Amino acid sequence: MSLTFTHIDQQGKANMVDVTQKLLSIRVARAQGYIKMQASTIELIKTNALSKGDIFAVARIAGIQAAKKCADLIPLCHPLMxxxxxxxxxxxxxxxxxxxxxLCKLTGQTGVEMEALTAVSVAALTLFDMAKAVDPLMQIQDIKVMEKQGGKTGEWSRTHD
Incomplete structure (x- = not known):
C-alpha cells in the first residue's frame, strides 16, 4: 500500500488540502484518552471536594471549546461548522x-478526527490544571481516535481501547 501525505504539495511544502470538490457527508469521530492520578485525587473528584469545584463541568466546556477552535490551534486544519x-x-x-x-459530528467535506482528539487533549489538560495542586504527578495517557464515520474511507473503529 502506497501512502501519500495530503498536507504536502509536490515540492514538499506544507499545503492545506483543497476539499472544494468533495461531497458533503455526515462525519463523526470519537476519541478517548486517560488521566492517571492518585486514588486520593479520584476520591476528591468523586466528592466534589477540590477547591476549584466541579472539575468535570469545567473540563467538559474546555473540551467543547477546544474542538470548536481546532483550526486555530493546528495550522492546516480546516475551520469546521x-x-x-x-x-x-x-x-x-x-x-x-x-x-x-x-464525540464530534458535522455534515461537511472533511473529517472531524482532529477536533475529537483536540477535545480530549484539552479536557485532560484542564483536569490536570484543576487538580495539580493536590496531585502534580498525574499523567495524561493514550489519546487516540476510536472510530470515524463518513468520507471516502467510510467507517472504521478500533476493536479495543
Missing part, C-alpha cells in the same frame, strides 16, 4: 484514572 461536540468522563477507580471521551 461542528453540529455536535460531546465530552464525557468515566472514573475508573481500579486503574486510578479518568477516561475522557469526545
Amino acid at each position: 461542528l453540529s455536535k461536540v460531546d465530552v464525557q468522563f468515566e472514573i475508573d477507580e481500579s486503574q486510578h484514572r479518568v477516561k475522557i471521551e469526545a
